[in-house]
Amino acid sequence: MLDCRRIREDFPELETGVVFLDNAASTLKPRSVVEAMADFSIKRYANVHRGVYKISLEASKAYEDAHEAVAKFIGGRWSEVIFTRNSTEALQLAALTVYANKMLGRGDEVLITMAEHHSNMLPWLRVAEMAGARLKVLPLDGEGIPRWDLLDEYLTRRTRVVAFGHISNVTGYKSPVREIARRAKEVGAIVVLDSAQGVPHTPVNFRSMGVDMAAFSGHKMLGPTGIGVLWMREDLAETLNPPLGGGGTVERVEMVDGSIKISWERPPWKFEAGTPPIIEAIGLMEAVNYLSRIGMDNVEEHERRLTKVLLEKLGELDYVEILGPRSHERRQGIVAFNIGGMKPDWAGLALSRRGIAVRTGLHCAHILHDHLGSPQGSVRASLYIYNCIDDIEKLVDAVEHVYKRHGGEGKH
Numbered sequence: 001m002l003d004c005r006r007i008r009e010d011f012p013e014l015e016t017g018v019v020f021l022d023n024a025a026s027t028l029k030p031r032s033v034v035e036a037m038a039d040f041s042i043k044r045y046a047n048v049h050r051g052v053y054k055i056s057l058e059a060s061k062a063y064e065d066a067h068e069a070v071a072k073f074i075g076g077r078w079s080e081v082i083f084t085r086n087s088t089e090a091l092q093l094a095a096l097t098v099y100a101n102k103m104l105g106r107g108d109e110v111l112i113t114m115a116e117h118h119s120n121m122l123p124w125l126r127v128a129e130m131a132g133a134r135l136k137v138l139p140l141d142g143e144g145i146p147r148w149d150l151l152d153e154y155l156t157r158r159t160r161v162v163a164f165g166h167i168s169n170v171t172g173y174k175s176p177v178r179e180i181a182r183r184a185k186e187v188g189a190i191v192v193l194d195s196a197q198g199v200p201h202t203p204v205n206f207r208s209m210g211v212d213m214a215a216f217s218g219h220k221m222l223g224p225t226g227i228g229v230l231w232m233r234e235d236l237a238e239t240l241n242p243p244l245g246g247g248g249t250v251e252r253v254e255m256v257d258g259s260i261k262i263s264w265e266r267p268p269w270k271f272e273a274g275t276p277p278i279i280e281a282i283g284l285m286e287a288v289n290y291l292s293r294i295g296m297d298n299v300e301e302h303e304r305r306l307t308k309v310l311l312e313k314l315g316e317l318d319y320v321e322i323l324g325p326r327s328h329e330r331r332q333g334i335v336a337f338n339i340g341g342m343k344p345d346w347a348g349l350a351l352s353r354r355g356i357a358v359r360t361g362l363h364c365a366h367i368l369h370d371h372l373g374s375p376q377g378s379v380r381a382s383l384y385i386y387n388c389i390d391d392i393e394k395l396v397d398a399v400e401h402v403y404k405r406h407g408g409e410g411k412h
């Protein structure tokens with residue numbers, strides 16, 4: 001069990017009284033993450049892997065420890081953990097790596113779903129266009145859940161990549177990753193998981209899930225902005241060439257017979273071009289240590305309990321239209337909804353006046369919203385470890401108030 005009231009004490013921003021329900025966009029930071037970054041910045045900072053003086057070696061060791069801590073958190077090895085700027089950049093890096101290593105050619109296929117966040121849609125569209133490959137898009141059912149029952153029809157011997165979201169940032173639906181990965185492997189495709197909403201909320205072990213590459217963001221799991229992760233299975237990380245070159249990626253560059261010859265560094269360094277997010281890595285290390293102290297099973301269980309109550313209470317309001325599955329068993333920590341035909345931004349502003357912070361709009365998932373009959377978007381409440389039942393009650397009270405007071409206004 002997780003003690004959300006005790007946890008709240010670690011998050012100074014909650015002292016403002018805000019009811020923070022925008023965790024799928026970005027989470028708040030515990031004091032210990034900020035302190036770890038401040039301590040490192042003030043007392044121990046130097047660039048990494050570029051000097052032999054004492055603080056540079058120590059900073060390099062701390063930066064490597066951060067890879068190790070993140071690897072442990074996701075059941076991987078440190079050489080598989082590539083630091084990027086965020087999930088979006090990690091997914092671009094995955095797509096560009098596939099392209100740069102000629103794993104995708106003319107007539108080949110990439111399979112995604114209609115439910116993808118744009119960060120896991122646009123990079124594949126670009127790369128498919130560049131390679132002359134075809135981007136196939138798995139349709140959704142009436143609740144916005146990918147039609148995995150059609151997977152075998154969509155997979156062909158030309159499918160080179162299957163890329164999909166771990167947990168939807170709109171419906172909260174959690175994909176059966178192992179099963180999808182197993183079937184994708186049968187046609188020899190590589191499996192790329194957008195785990196931006198997965199890793200922060202549920203225990204993961206990508207290797208045992210059968211995934212080849214997976215992306216997530218530090219800022220969605222108590223860490224700072226400016227750091228994300230591309231996890232790449234060890235043998236791929238060893239053998240594939242990086243699509244981005246620059247400082248830190250090479251062991252040696254030399255002129256041989258008038259041409260430049262490159263010997264790449266070992267992974268993960270060959271994939272981390274330029275000065276990396278050093279201070280942010282220290283923050284992310286503390287964030288995963290903080291979450292590990294709580295236990296990811298407890299995080300998941302806590303969110304499940306709150307999601308059940310949130311769905312039940314919102315479900316009692318007949319003017320609230322919930323997007324996605326009605327059963328709490330099919331979702332994790334995220335509930336997007338509309339209030340009696342009000343414009344989402346208008347509703348969000350009215351909720352904000354009552355101290356509630358929720359995301360409004362299309363959540364970078366336009367096609368999913370169109371499919372669910374909400375092209376205007378939705379209001380999204382998303383939960384984390386410092387949310388307790390009183391937050392749900394305050395949200396539901398505020399929704400009732402907003403509808404009763406302003407139900408006739410702000411319609412689209």
Ligand SMILES: Cc1ncc(COP(=O)(O)O)c(C=O)c1O
Nearest residue numbers: 086087088117119169196197217
């Ligand atoms: C499912 C999903 N994928 C990718 C992203 C992109 O994350 P970031 O903005 O940190 O790159 C998000 C962010 O909301 C997301 O929810």
